Amino acid sequence: MENQNINKIYDQAMDEISSSSTSEKLQELKIKFLAKKSVLMSLLSTLGTLPPEERKAMGQRLNEVKAEISKAIEEKENELRKAEMEKKLKSETIDISLPSKKVELGGQNPFYVVKDEITDIFLNMGFEVADGPEVETDLFNFELLNIPQDHPARDMQDTFYISDSLLLRTHTSPVQAHTMKEANGKPIRIICPGKTYRRDDDDATHSHQFAQIEGLVIDKNINIGHLKATLELFVKKMFGEKREIRLRPSYFPFTEPSVEVDITCASCGGKGCSMCKGTGYIEILGGGMVHPNVLKMNGYDPDVYSGFAFGIGIERVAILRYGIDDIRKFYQNDVRFLNQYRKKA
Amino acid sequence: MLVSVKELKKYVDLEGLTAEEIAEGLTFAGIEVEEVSSLASGTHLVIGQIIECENHPDSDHLHVLKVDLGKEIKQIVCGAPNARKGLKVIVAQVGAKLPGGEIKLSSIRGVESHGMCCSLLELGVDAKYLNEKQTSGIEELPSDAPVGESDVLGYLGLDDQILNLKILANRPDLLSLYNVAKEVGAIFSRKVNIPTYSEKENFKTELKVGSETKRCSQFSGREIRNLKVKESPKYMKEALRSMGVRSINNIVDIGNYVMLLTGQPLHMYDADKLEKAELIAKDDKTIDFVALDEQTYKVIPGDIVITTNDKAMCLGGVMGSLECAVDEKTKNIYIEAASFDGASVRHTSSRLGLVSESSSRFVKGTNHFQGEEVIDFASHLIKENCEADKFSNIVTFQSEEKKDQIVKCDVSRINGRLGTEFSKKEIIDVLSRLHFEVKDEEKGAFLVKVPTFRLDISGEADISEEVIRILGFSHVKSVLPTLDVRVGGLSLRQSRLRKIRESLLNKGLDECLTYSLLSKENSTKFNLLNEEEHYVLLNPLTDEREVFRTHILYSLLEVASYNVNRQNKDLALFETSNMMSKSSRSEHLCVVLVGNELNRDIMNKTPYDFYHMKGVVENVFTLLGIESSRYRFDRYESNKEELHPGKSAKVIFQNKVIGVMGELHPNAKKEFGLAKLPVIVLEMDLEPLLEAKVSLVKMSPISRYPLVNRDLALIVRKEIEVIDIIKCIKKNGLGLIKEAKVFDVYEGENISRDFKSVAISISLGKEGTLTDKEITDVMDKVKYELNKAFDAELRM
Incomplete structure (x- = not known):
């Protein structure tokens, strides 16, 4: 009779467990079937009234049922918990298209992008970076660079003067003289990026302030071939492997021979187009072999040492590279302009 | 220099060469042809x-x-x-x-x-x-x-093409068609034919020429009689037109024509208008000079004047006087071919605003040894075209001795400089083509005699350039220099500066570039670090750009203003730049923050405030490894309406004010059109940081025992600075307080006016487990001291 009763309870418990849909309901069932005062447990307390031979079998049976009900409840609980978690997570779904919380890198005036990049190219070739004042003496800006007083070349560069002997440097070349004087006759391999000033009215292609990167190598047995190879390497790193360079004779008082360096036009690859005015080439920098007078004046014996020097216009490179149409844009710092450029790794 | 191909053809064989080919040849020999144009065009x-x-x-x-x-x-x-x-x-x-x-x-x-x-x-x-x-x-x-x-x-005569040559400062000789012809002949290995003319003298002149100044080293003159001023012949008019000069009359045109061909400017005096037959160069006159153009010019010592009876008849190389000018009635002339000092002509002509084809030739440099030859050539033309029949002897003053310039050269040195392998024969051939006389010597050596018209050649380096520009840079072998291996790279200060810039970029600030020149007025505004003694230009282009700046802030505020005007109102800008004054040179950092915190959480905008900037400064120090104990912020005081007096601070490092930061004063905001926006600025001298000594961080042991945290909230008077409260807490921590940090400051509801509530989190610890009693003792001590020091009301 009890056995029948137990089976009935078992079936009822299993039914109710499987049909329950909340963990609250399961808690109720736990109490209903497994609490001390439940029907099942009350049967357990009546075990003592049974004859010993039945007591054992009955006890075993009761424990089995209790264990199975517990297990069923536990399984059901897990099932429900899982479902509830899924439901909760689903309700927490976010709109992944909303803006991120990153810290955006700052925009960088392309002037600096180019300046740093050129600097790094030469640093990797073993150059050091030298530095010199923007307010210069006539001595360093002109005299020591083989441009004596009243030299016609002074007309090439209209100069801002502070006094008869002080001026705003018109090029970064005075750093050549500073470096030579400091190096005291030892070999030199430097570049010097810096601001320069000329008395030009500002317009789309002229600026009273602009910047150059000066390069200077002095050692024994340096020749134009070394200049050519160094600049070739620079041009390929800066403008791409396909760019070629071409040297044209020119004139600077502090180099002899002097050259203008052209690179093959990026937009037509050398065939000739409107950007290069049909020539296939674009002028990007000037250079040459350091003039023996300059070596001599700055403490080097031109019979023992020779060297090459070059000057690159930073804005000019940026203008060519990024197609910037007006040099004044560099100095306006419109954030919509700055934010088009960021430092690349 | 405009060069007519048709005229050029008269002096050098150009058979089979197009104008474009000539232009390319010249350009690659270092004489850039800027343009090839036609004088006129038309078909049918x-x-x-x-x-x-x-x-x-x-x-x-x-x-x-x-x-x-x-x-x-x-x-x-x-x-x-x-x-x-x-x-x-x-x-x-x-x-x-x-x-x-x-x-x-x-x-x-x-x-x-x-x-x-x-x-x-x-x-x-x-x-x-x-x-x-x-x-x-x-x-x-x-x-x-x-x-x-x-x-x-x-x-x-319009079937001509014109080459526009850009003449660089080293080649004034090319301001002569004859010399251009020689150059083209050398480039293309073509035959050059420069005619020479002379006109025999048929009477002796009384003309006396001379110079009392070293600014005129040579002066040649000749008297010519019975000429007739009239229209020039067609060939001369065409030649002048093709080279950019207008025809006036035969005598003026001959002067110009000869100058274009030989590079030597000439001057003609009406002989009958001079008081006596004398032309003496001087440079010590202070006079009013009435020139050909009927204008009066102030002549000062240093200007070269040509005088008769000590009266100025010509401003040497610049312009003749009205008094002795050649006109239609002129019959007899003195013709002058002189050499004037370029620098002096430059000063005179630029001061008086009288720049001409003649003056610019003197400025750039002329051949000092061709005066007589050129006068002879001009005489010939005058005879042919002006009907003159009396030609005097040529009289010359020459103070400078004609010295042959000889350059000693060596083939291997030339090749060594150029990175080429030219043979001696090739080199000598090029030089001969260029009209250099070459004397061969033993082995690689040879001597070069420089022609007098080449003012730019003085040494072997110049000779090397001649060789390479004619033979071409394509012969240069491209070889990377093999130099000693050594560590290049940035110096410590350079890499520190680079790090600072990169870290600011990484935080989302935009890097700007502004002009170094400011107006006088603006250069003193926002000079927060009080840099004195600005450099001021003698010859500024405008008042706006007259002073070399000693701070960046003014410029960066202009950038902020520019952008806000264009509706970009959230800005984080910075610039680093080298500043120079008469007393110092240093690298500055300037930061301007405007509007809301940029690029962060766009949906929860946070306006910039003082503390953002303070963070920027602290970050810079941290980046360079400078501990917070080495610098401090003090209140900034100023009587200028530049910064908000209550929201500004000085940055002090090594007992020096190196930076000033704060919110812009409301009146200053208005000036820049930034009213109502938060604007926080910083100007800092980076120099002490770039040079600062930083010691290595030695590891300090990390305690195995966890810290215990206790929060403390107190109400104090508003003006009490939190840093003092924290100092007080740390000082009285009985060695157990490891850290005390403020985590909330509150003013307003429930707190009486003039007071604020400050909440501080205190971390305690020791090598061992803290007992409750130890903690209570420390906290009681702290509370007691805070109460004593700040009259603080504790809320716990």
């Missing part, structure tokens, strides 16, 4: 004669012409006022391509027109070479012009 042109000229029935100014073109007669409608029967004209036939477009068969107010009668303007000739008659109507050809001739440009 023919010379015609007007045989009938009727008024157009339907117009008050048009004519209907019948024009004889030789083979046929055409009807042409023409609006030129000078069209008339019998006139010979240039006709552009139907199909002609002119600079202005193509000529088509057309009907003009009902009358058919088979072409156009042209002015030279319509053929593309620059108006500056034409007179008023020529620009206001059609060209009137001479009566002997051949009707039916179709090579009209050839007939007019």
Whole structure:
């Protein structure tokens, strides 16, 4: 009779467990079937009234049922918990298209992008970076660079003067003289990026302030071939492997021979187009072999040492590279302009 | 320098070379040809004669012409006022391509027109070479012009191309067509033919020439009599026009023509107008000089003047006087070919604003040894074209001795410099082509004699350049220099600066570049670090850019203003730049923050405030490894309305104020159009940081025992600075308080006015486990001391 009763309870418990849909309901069932005062447990307390031979079998049976009900409840609980978690997570779904919380890198005036990049190219070739004042003496800006007083070349560069002997440097070349004087006759391999000033009215292609990167190598047995190879390497790193360079004779008082360096036009690859005015080439920098007078004046014996020097216009490179149409844009710092450029790794 | 290909051809063999090829050859030899242009152009042109000229029935100014073109007669409608029967004209036939477009068969107010009668303007000739008659109507050809001739440009001498040479400062000799011809001859290995003329003397002159200044080293003169001033011959007019000079009369034109060909400026004096036969150069006069142009100029010592009886007759190399100017009535002249010091001519001509073809040749440098030769050449032309018949001897003053310039050269040194492998023969050949005399010596050595017109050659380096520019840089072998291996790279200060810039970029600040020159007024505004003694330009272009700045902030505020005006109101800008004053040179950092925190959480905007900037500064120190104990912030005081007095601070490092930061003063915001926006600024001298010594961080042991945290909230008077509270807590921590940090400051509801609530989190710890009693003791001690020091009301 009890056995029948137990089976009935078992079936009822299993039914109710499987049909329950909340963990609250399961808690109720736990109490209903497994609490001390439940029907099942009350049967357990009546075990003592049974004859010993039945007591054992009955006890075993009761424990089995209790264990199975517990297990069923536990399984059901897990099932429900899982479902509830899924439901909760689903309700927490976010709109992944909303803006991120990153810290955006700052925009960088392309002037600096180019300046740093050129600097790094030469640093990797073993150059050091030298530095010199923007307010210069006539001595360093002109005299020591083989441009004596009243030299016609002074007309090439209209100069801002502070006094008869002080001026705003018109090029970064005075750093050549500073470096030579400091190096005291030892070999030199430097570049010097810096601001320069000329008395030009500002317009789309002229600026009273602009910047150059000066390069200077002095050692024994340096020749134009070394200049050519160094600049070739620079041009390929800066403008791409396909760019070629071409040297044209020119004139600077502090180099002899002097050259203008052209690179093959990026937009037509050398065939000739409107950007290069049909020539296939674009002028990007000037250079040459350091003039023996300059070596001599700055403490080097031109019979023992020779060297090459070059000057690159930073804005000019940026203008060519990024197609910037007006040099004044560099100095306006419109954030919509700055934010088009960021430092690349 | 404008070079006519047609004129050039007279002196050098150009057979088979196009103007473009010549231009390319010159450019690659270092003489850049900026432009190749045609003097005039037009196809389907023919010379015609007007045989009938009727008024157009339907117009008050048009004519209907019948024009004889030789083979046929055409009807042409023409609006030129000078069209008339019998006139010979240039006709552009139907199909002609002119600079202005193509000529088509057309009907003009009902009358058919088979072409156009042209002015030279319509053929593309620059108006500056034409007179008023020529620009206001059609060209009137001479009566002997051949009707039916179709090579009209050839007939007019307009079948020419012009090379525009950019003459660099080292090659003034190329301001001479003869020398350009020599150059082209050398480049293309062509035969050069420079004619020499001379005019024998047939009387002795009384003219005395001389110089009392070293600014005039040579002066040659000649007297010429019985000349007649009239129009120049056609060939000379054409030659001048093709090289950019207007024809005036035969004598003026000869002066210009000779100058264009030889590079030597000439001057002519009317001999009958001089008080006596004397031309002496001086440079010590202070006078008012009435020049050819009838203007009066102030002459000062240093200006070269040519005097007769101590009276200035000419401003040497610049302009003659009105008093002795050659005019239509002139019969007898003195002709001058002199050498004047370039620097001095430059000072005079630029001071007086008198820049001419002559003055610029002296400024750049002329050949000091060709005076007599050039006078001879001019004399020849004067005889041929001005009917003169009396030519005196040439008198010359020369203070400078003619010295041959010899350069010692060596083949291997030249190749060593160039990175080439030229043979001695190749090198000598190039130099000979360039009119250098070469004397061969033993082995690689040789001697080079420099021609007098080449003022730019003085040493072997110059000779190397001559070789390479003619033979071409394509011969240079490209080889990377093999130099000692060594560590290049940035110096410590350079890499620190780079790090600072990169870290600011990584935080989302935009890097700007601004001008170094400011106006006087603006250079003193926002000079927060009080840099004194600005450099001021002597010759600024504008008042706006007159002073070399000693701070960046003003410029960066202008950038902020520019961007806010363009509706970009959230800005984080910075710039690093080198500042110079008479007393110092240093690298500055300037930061300007405007509006809301940029690029962060766009949906939860946070306005910038003082503390953002403080964070920027602290980050810079941290980046360089400078501990917070080495710098501090003090309140900034100023009587200027630049920064908010309550929201500004000085940055102090090594007991020096190195930076000033804070919110912009409301009045300053207004000035820049930034009113109502948060604007936080910083100007900092980075120099002490770039040079700062930083010690290595030695590891300190990390306790195995966890810290215990206790929060403390207290109410204190508003003006009490949190840093003092924290100092007090740390000081009284009985060695157990490891850290005390403020995590909330509150003013407002529930707190009485003039008070604020400060919440501080305190971390305690020791090597071992803290007991409750230890903690309570410390906290009681802290509370007691805070109460004593700040009258703090504790809320726990």
